[in-house]
Structure formats: structure tokens, C-alpha cells
Amino acid sequence: MSATITAPAYRIIPIIPALKPGAMEDSKSFVANDKIQEALGFPGQLVDDWHDRALARMGELLGKYRSLKVFLDACVHCGACSDKCHYFIGTQDPKNMPVARQDLLRSVYRRYFTLPGKFFPKLVGARDLTREVLDEWYTYFYQCSECRRCSVFCPYGIDTAEVTMAAREILDSVGYGQKYSNEIIGKVHRVGNNLGLPGPALLDTLEGLEEDVKEATGIDVRFPLDVKGAEVLLVTPSADFFAEPHIDSLIGYAKVFHATGTSWTLSSKASEAGNFGMFIGNYDQLRKIAMRIREAALELGVKRIVVGECGHAWRVAYSFWNTLTGVGDGADANDKFAMMLQKQLDHRYKQPLHICEFTWDMIEQGALSFDKEANDKHIITFHDSCNVARGSRMGDYPGGQFEIPRNIIKAVANNYVEMPLSTTREQTFCCGGGGGLLTDDLLDLRVKGALPRMEVLQQVVDEHGVNFMATICAICKAQFTKIMPIYGFDRRMIGGVHQLVSNAIRLGNK
Amino acid sequence: MSSIEVDGKNYETDEEGYLTNLTDWNKEIANYIAQVENINMTEQHWEVINFLREYFEEYQIAPAVRVLTKAIGKKLGADKGNSEYLYSLFPYGPGKQACKIAGLPKPTGCV
Numbered sequence: 326m327s328a329t330i331t332a333p334a335y336r337i338i339p340i341i342p343a344l345k346p347g348a349m350e351d352s353k354s355f356v357a358n359d360k361i362q363e364a365l366g367f368p369g370q371l372v373d374d375w376h377d378r379a380l381a382r383m384g385e386l387l388g389k390y391r392s393l394k395v396f397l398d399a400c401v402h403c404g405a406c407s408d409k410c411h412y413f414i415g416t417q418d419p420k421n422m423p424v425a426r427q428d429l430l431r432s433v434y435r436r437y438f439t440l441p442g443k444f445f446p447k448l449v450g451a452r453d454l455t456r457e458v459l460d461e462w463y464t465y466f467y468q469c470s471e472c473r474r475c476s477v478f479c480p481y482g483i484d485t486a487e488v489t490m491a492a493r494e495i496l497d498s499v500g501y502g503q504k505y506s507n508e509i510i511g512k513v514h515r516v517g518n519n520l521g522l523p524g525p526a527l528l529d530t531l532e533g534l535e536e537d538v539k540e541a542t543g544i545d546v547r548f549p550l551d552v553k554g555a556e557v558l559l560v561t562p563s564a565d566f567f568a569e570p571h572i573d574s575l576i577g578y579a580k581v582f583h584a585t586g587t588s589w590t591l592s593s594k595a596s597e598a599g600n601f602g603m604f605i606g607n608y609d610q611l612r613k614i615a616m617r618i619r620e621a622a623l624e625l626g627v628k629r630i631v632v633g634e635c636g637h638a639w640r641v642a643y644s645f646w647n648t649l650t651g652v653g654d655g656a657d658a659n660d661k662f663a664m665m666l667q668k669q670l671d672h673r674y675k676q677p678l679h680i681c682e683f684t685w686d687m688i689e690q691g692a693l694s695f696d697k698e699a700n701d702k703h704i705i706t707f708h709d710s711c712n713v714a715r716g717s718r719m720g721d722y723p724g725g726q727f728e729i730p731r732n733i734i735k736a737v738a739n740n741y742v743e744m745p746l747s748t749t750r751e752q753t754f755c756c757g758g759g760g761g762l763l764t765d766d767l768l769d770l771r772v773k774g775a776l777p778r779m780e781v782l783q784q785v786v787d788e789h790g791v792n793f794m795a796t797i798c799a800i801c802k803a804q805f806t807k808i809m810p811i812y813g814f815d816r817r818m819i820g821g822v823h824q825l826v827s828n829a830i831r832l833g834n835k
Numbered sequence: 836m837s838s839i840e841v842d843g844k845n846y847e848t849d850e851e852g853y854l855t856n857l858t859d860w861n862k863e864i865a866n867y868i869a870q871v872e873n874i875n876m877t878e879q880h881w882e883v884i885n886f887l888r889e890y891f892e893e894y895q896i897a898p899a900v901r902v903l904t905k906a907i908g909k910k911l912g913a914d915k916g917n918s919e920y921l922y923s924l925f926p927y928g929p930g931k932q933a934c935k936i937a938g939l940p941k942p943t944g945c946v
Contacts, residue, residue: 519944799945
């Protein structure tokens, strides 16, 4: 399976790589079958009149999202974005240059929605929508992780992820969906989370964790589930219940709540923070998935909603939950349940709150103390996750989303090293598995897309002996665990910020 | 749909070789899938596969990696109750590879 996939060589001088046209044209993730598609209300397979329906859907999106029209009109092909994409750097396929990827859609937009394109298509780079073009959309828009690093460098501020989302939405609307993302969304609706973890299994797992922590520390740290009247509802990616190293951060959250005497609960209904509706650019799915959290919050009567270590979930929570569900200000005044939730939540606190904000607040208030030596075996660096870095914020000052996780690490550990600034904070590189690409059928792409991050990790490993890369995203954790061994790193080098908190936190006697 | 042929019978799988119908599973199929995955099934492998199937029967999902390591540790001794041991048996990752051989659906999401 993985035998044929090898890591590309590190670049000696990290400049624009030589082009390899068509290098990734065969890298295509599995197409969703009719069962998966129909469960989400999409056509089961490619419809006969896909051409007209795709253009009609594009027209609808252009009418609905003015931003999309601006992004499709504004590009002047200056090329500032071209070498900023990790997938282009790793694959050398020119269609993975952000400008070229967007042009796959833009050229069709020009042909059917602009005057020059209608009359003089060749002069303005406009293309007919053919079956080949449609296939090309599927192939290359599922080679974009919607990380938005290219947008940081775009002089016009074009949000390329939004173009990718629009393309995926058009594809879904004609019955051409991706198996990985759409199967997962189906599971959220059917079972309650991306993993398909039913309530009883969740309960069993949490009880097991209580035993483990008791055994390791001698302290009864609870992992409460569906507790009505709890103060805090913690919503976290379901991978935190299942995978390694994710679960170590879940233990960290529980210890923080325990040590600060916070009453909290998980919810079997909202047992997933992730929201793949964003990845496929479908507003209805985005809202429907987010709505589970509101329902759980209302049922449980919680006063605060805290989000665990999940990159895109935090973007959805921070940027969209307010209008989608009424967590935070801005919901429709006629949305009865949103107003109900607004009344219920305690507005002395930020709503929603990131677990890192919660922990850092508590550290600043002196409510937590640590044995930092417990992390002395680690020389730590921090990988900023794209959706946290470029799609959200933490704290009450610009850049809080960069400082707060780092502050926590420095509060719980003695050895911390930064990777080069051109690859962190708002310029961070995607892990290579974000945006709905964390699937085995795209492993080759994922390995190649991790190249720029692996290059600088190698640098701090060589120069400073770094042996632990902390991050706050379930996708980053799973992706790195999988691909780092292919680059010659130990998979246990990757872990969560709250895993480090968990190692060092003092429970019981302070 | 893809399929595999074992002992002259065809069984439906998904694109990645996971059995579509969980009730189709039997030991011969497990051996066949393991062979495709370059795994030589030993008693140690079967211990894991059997536990996965028992757990699935009760909870309708594969166990979390931690639940699995704990159960294996209890059964086979603490030195085997860790994910390194599981990775040594199932190099592609105990979650996915072992599930495939056990005839269980693939764990999805950010795992």
C-alpha cells in the first residue's frame, strides 16, 4: 500500500521548483457512490444534463456570494501566489499553482458569464465547459486543502479557498462528489460524528480513560457525558476519542477542567466539532452540522461552549457559529432557538471559547500550576494549523491565535524552539492533509504536500534537537502521524498542546 | 464496485478493499486480505483481529487505539499493551489495516 509512496527530496535552496506538467493528473480521490451522495441530498451520480446544471449552479453561487464574483474577476495573473502552495512545491504540477487551479474555474466563468468571454473566448482565456474540464475540476480542486496560504500573498486578497469551495459545491450539485468528505458528513447525520462512534462506544471509551488517569495519577478525573446543567459544553473532534496522539489532548482538557474545578460535559449528540460542510462549500450542510451543537447546548442547559483542538472546527465556530446557530452575537432576530441560546449563555465569557483560551486564562489567573520538568524530555516546536492561523483568532488582540498556544507550551515546558518565521503564524504551511484530503487514496499527494513543513522541521531537528512538534488540529495530528515516518521521523514526534499540558499539570495538591 | 475472490466465491468490497457486507467475513477472507496487505497472519495477529470483532459486535465500531492496547495488554502482558506492538503487527496502522482484515468498516474522519 504505502510501499510505492516515497518522500520527495528536500530542496537545497527553497525556490520555485521546475515544472512537471501533468505530474498529478492521475491523483484523483475516490468518487462518492450514489448511496453516499443521496444521503446528503445530492444527485447519486453524474446527471445527464450536468453541463447546464453546473453552469446554473455557478450562476446561483455568483448571485449569492458577491465575494466569489470579485475573486473570479479580480485576478491579474501576477503570479505572487504561484510558489506559495505546499502542493505545488511538493508535486511540481503547474495546475497546483493557486492561480492555475483557480483558472480552471475562472476560464469557464469567463466563457459563460462575461461579455468578452461570450464573444471572443480565445482572446480572454475562456474555455467551454467540457467533460474533460469537469474531470479536471474534480482532480485539482481535491488537491487543494483550502489552507489559504496563497491568499496571504495575493495583492488583491483573493480567497482561493472560496474558489475551491465553489467548485466542489458545483461538482456535488451535478452528482460528482468526493467519497471521503461526503461519507463523513453522512456519518455525522446518522451517528453524530465523523468517526461513526455511537453513544455506548463513546461512553465505554470515556470510562476507560477515567480508569487510565486514575491509574496514572491516583486522582479521579471525570470525563462526563450528557450531564445536564454543566457549566461548560466541550465540543471536540471525534478523533480525540479514538486516535493517537489525539486522545492525549482529550486527557489534557479533562485535567484542566478538573484542576480548575470547572463543571463540564461532553455531548453524545454534539460529539464532533469538525464540520466538513465547509470543506465542500455547502452552506446547508455547514449549517445542519453546526446545528447539532446548538441543540445539545439547549438540551444540556450549558452556560459556555468550549471547542477542543480542531483547526477547521475553530474557524467554523469562531467565524460562522454566530450567524449559523446563535452561539455568539449576530443570529437572525427571528431565529427563536438562536435567541433562546443567546439568553442561556453566560456573556461574561467569550462564546465560543477555544480550549487554549480557556487554559491560558486559567494559567494567567494562577488557577493552574505545573511541573515543567515533566516535559524536559521534549524539545518542542509549534506547527500553526491553517484554519486557526488564517481563519480565526484567539484572545482579544490581533495574533492571539499565534501567541496563546505558544504561551501555554512555554508555561508547561522548558524547551521551546521556533521554526523559521516564513513558515509559521499567518505564513504557516498546511500539514498536507487538510480540507477534505486526509484520505488514503490521496496519500501520495499528502506526502508531497508535507514537503515544505518537513524541510523546516528537519532544520530545527538538526540545529536544536527538536523532538516534538505540537499542534492544535486533529487533521494535522493524523496527517503527520501517517506521513512523518515516510520522511524518516518518528510518528510519536507529533502531539497536541494539551498533551503537553497533561504531562505537566498538577492535580490535587498544588 | 470492486470484489475479491476467495475459494471460488466473490465478495463485494469498496475501492480500498474493505468488505462491503460485514456478514461475508470468514477466516479465509481474513487470510486473503492479510496476504494482499503483505501480512503473514500469526496467533498474535489473530488475537487482535478477534478482539476487534468482539468489540465491534458490542459497540458497532472498532475500538479506540487506546482501548485496544489496554485490552491486548491485559490479555498478553503489559509489554504488549502499547501501540508500538500493534504497529509491529500491522505496519500500516493498527486502526485501518487491522479493521480491513477483520472485515470491519474503515474508521473515518481525522484519524
